[in-house]
Amino acid sequence: MRIDALDKSGLRSPLQRFLKLILRDKAGLFGVILFGFIIVVAVLAPYVAPHDPVQQNLRISRQPPAWHEDGSWEHPLGTDNLGRDMLSRIIYGSRVSLTVGFLGVVIASSIGLLLGMVAGYVGGRTDNIIMGVANLFLAIPYLLLVVVVAAVLGRSLLNVILIFGFTNAPLFVRITRGEVLRIRKSGYVESAIGLGASQARILFDHILPNLIGPLLTVATFEMSGMIFYEAGLGFLGLSVPPGIPSWGNMLAAGRQYIQFSPWIAAFPGLAIVCTSLSMNLLGDWLRDLLDPKIRRSAS
């Protein structure tokens, strides 16, 4: 007895399908392109920035953007209170933001993945203890932690990254644990046990690959959050030292000139908004793309 081969008539080709899938969510596509652009700019900062971001020139301080009657195309987005080129500073600032977001998420998700898998897979008392600690961590206000660390260890990029990494880990622990519990009950894990598979095989061949999708989505949203909060800390003077161009620092510096030279604060603000927005759109897009159920229906 044989059954027919898969009936493919009338079906779109894989390439058509992929294009349709991508083009379906226009906002998501916009997010992907915007985010890609920001990354390229950050990586190529020394080549695309028109000026040295820390080069001061008090003669041209607070020069308005180019389209203003007092502006010039030499400094398209104008200059800040010390005459530094705004565009160059924003380009270099993106490096700080993306570094914090990326490394913060890497640390948080690594811790989360490890502890979440242990909690979900081992279960019992181990699970209770890990989840208890994770909840305890969630209860600590991160701002307080930042202030204390900044006061004791000084302001540094590394400290900010570590704090974000650790304070966000509990979220990843939770999500990983939930997914592990779900996957562990699935038929294919049960079947693997029934086939005599080792624990390692079940964890790395069945559970881990199925965790990537949901974690990637959460990581995108969290990264956006971290970039946002880093700027907030910078604004409060708790992030990187003032010498390094970061969007938060720029925002703080522009605050006192907001009435007469609004661009000094406005452009870094706009950069923060754009980055956050692009990542949130990207996250939505990824979630839809990685969920086979949504992928099938809805045009």
Add this chain to the structure above:
Amino acid sequence: MTDTGNAAAFVRVRGLKQHFPITRGVIFSRKIGAVRAVDDISFDIPQGETLGLVGESGCGKSTTGRSVLRLYRPTAGSVTIGDLEISALSERQLRAERPKMQMIFQDSYSSLNPRHSVAKIVAEPLIIQGHNNAAQVRERVQQLLELVGLEPEHMKRYPHEFSGGQRQRIGIARALALNPQFVVCDEPISALDVSIQAQVVNLLVRLQRELGLTYLFIAHDLSMVRHISHRIAVMYLGKIMELARYDELFQNPMHPYTQSLMSAVPIPEPEVEKSRSRILLKGDVPSPANPPSGCVFSTRCPFATERCQREVPQPRQLRPGHTVACHNVDDPAVAEDIRLSGHKIVSSLQDAASSGPDRVFASALPGGAS
């Protein structure tokens, strides 16, 4: 339970209990009760035969299948497959013995890893048990796919590209990869469409004949269980109510629960459906966390007496190879009523045997008579 139906049992289950604790509290949790999913059941399956395990949702039939394979660690009781006592093995020994016993799952979608190709899924048992020669594994996978009626070109595809029936075939190929002797089929067809159900059941029957497999076939569909099984056990709330050969059970259903189940199965004959004798049970199945005292069926049984609420009925062999767990089947007060009700249900089913569609599907096939 004494089930002396067959001396040469290949699978032997004795006093199997599977209780799941209900706990409360977080770090220092304590047990506050237990769900008695399977509560003291015993049965034998001779080699090459099928035992059908039938019952409604929550009766513990799927749990029984998993406990027998020791996917759960049984609370009590023993399971012997061949001359191996499964319930006494260490985890390590168990892993080595796994190839002998396999399972086919109900939900073919969740039982196949969505990120693995068909080739990888069917090869997994071979890899796990240490077959490392890629060419040999590939050849075996091809052979298995052919055995279950799939094409070799399906190997590179992923589960979501297949229909439910095709996915179930992939699951069967995986289960058969290590040449098991005993297979638990956990509702393998209940998620499939009728025309596909028949394909899969025919495949399972053919494989049993060709490979000499022993099946524990779990289902809620009495007519399908009757079709595939040599003997049938009817479960209700963790206990076996009645166990007999399939023809005996359908000629002579003794337990009131079996009778009501039989009378509730819809029959595709409008005349029979409109006129047949039914036992309409009241209410739903009680929770296994808080089963009724005495006979678990007493709350819904139309023949229940005061004794049923007090005393747990033990399974007794009342006819050759036919055991029943009911006080009343030979109690002079109600036995006659129970017998009569069974008789009415059976005779209305036999009426249906005389009618039926005037055309059959195979009649136009080459060689078939019209």
Add this chain to the structure above:
Amino acid sequence: MNPILEVRDLHVHFDTVDGTVHAVNGVSLDLFAGETLGVVGESGSGKSVSMMSLLRLIPQPPGRIVSGSARFRPASGDLDLLSLGKREMAAIRGNRIGFIFQDPMSSLNPLLTIGDQIRESIEQHTSKRDAQARRRAIQLLDQVGIPDPEARYRNYPHQFSGGMRQRVMIAIAIACDPDIVIADEPTTALDVTVQAQIVDLMNRLSADLGIAVIWISHDLGVVAGIAHHLLVMYGGTVVEYGAVDQLYAHPRHPYTIGLLGALPKLHVNEDELVNISGTPPSLFSPPQQCPFEPRCPWAFETCLNSQPPLFDISPDTGSRHASACWYDLDRDKPRASGQPVAEWDKEDATL
């Protein structure tokens, strides 16, 4: 007698990333007042989609009602369900046409009491308020066989078992004395003993209240005991229609014959079940041939070239019977030209 519901040539498509799914391809049916019509088919046959699109209960998009008409003739008038506005449809849905779904838990609000949910439906569509609506709700609970309705009125859905919840759904469906109730696999999620209770209840209610019921099911057994007429669907089309006694005894479409043979019998020993080899058709391309042709033992060239209309094969006894098959199973040869086509399809031709 005019049917209370007259569906003609309904086409429904779904737009997915894989392409357009031709889910319903020209479904026509008649439903008479007070009768129960069984709609049987496998998953993907279009049975639920076609019935739910009548009430516009399919998600749009991706669903799209491409063409067709659905004349509904309650005592108060004669209207086309498919051309109603949103508000007019809302006034009909749950009022003149009730519905029951497969999964009662997801159709009941877990935060409201059972009583409030029945009362809400009554107050939305009738002039009954407060105490009066409450009395009606309790009466309905009693009518669908829920013991101690006064007390159960104040219970929440989670305090009910699956079978009891389905009874509540039935109570809501009949709350406004509808002309039609559409039941979409109402017993599929239930155990057989509970299913028997629900079938029994629906039989009683439809007879007592004179409600026409469309009972969608995949199970030829269940509908045998409840339906007067049966509509068998395959690949988004109607393949056979007829009075149940006629259809079960003399099935005249190969698919129906195969389906009846694929069911194991409770009382006969069979070596092997009828094997309808192959799988249902892909619905991504518009149908150009008989959808069952690849799996049909009787198929011949005509089946490959054009889609068969519903041929009228009603016997002299007066009961209705129609089959969409190019092969005449009564005479065992291809159908002669000029055979009468069922009225539904004729009407399409003149449209």
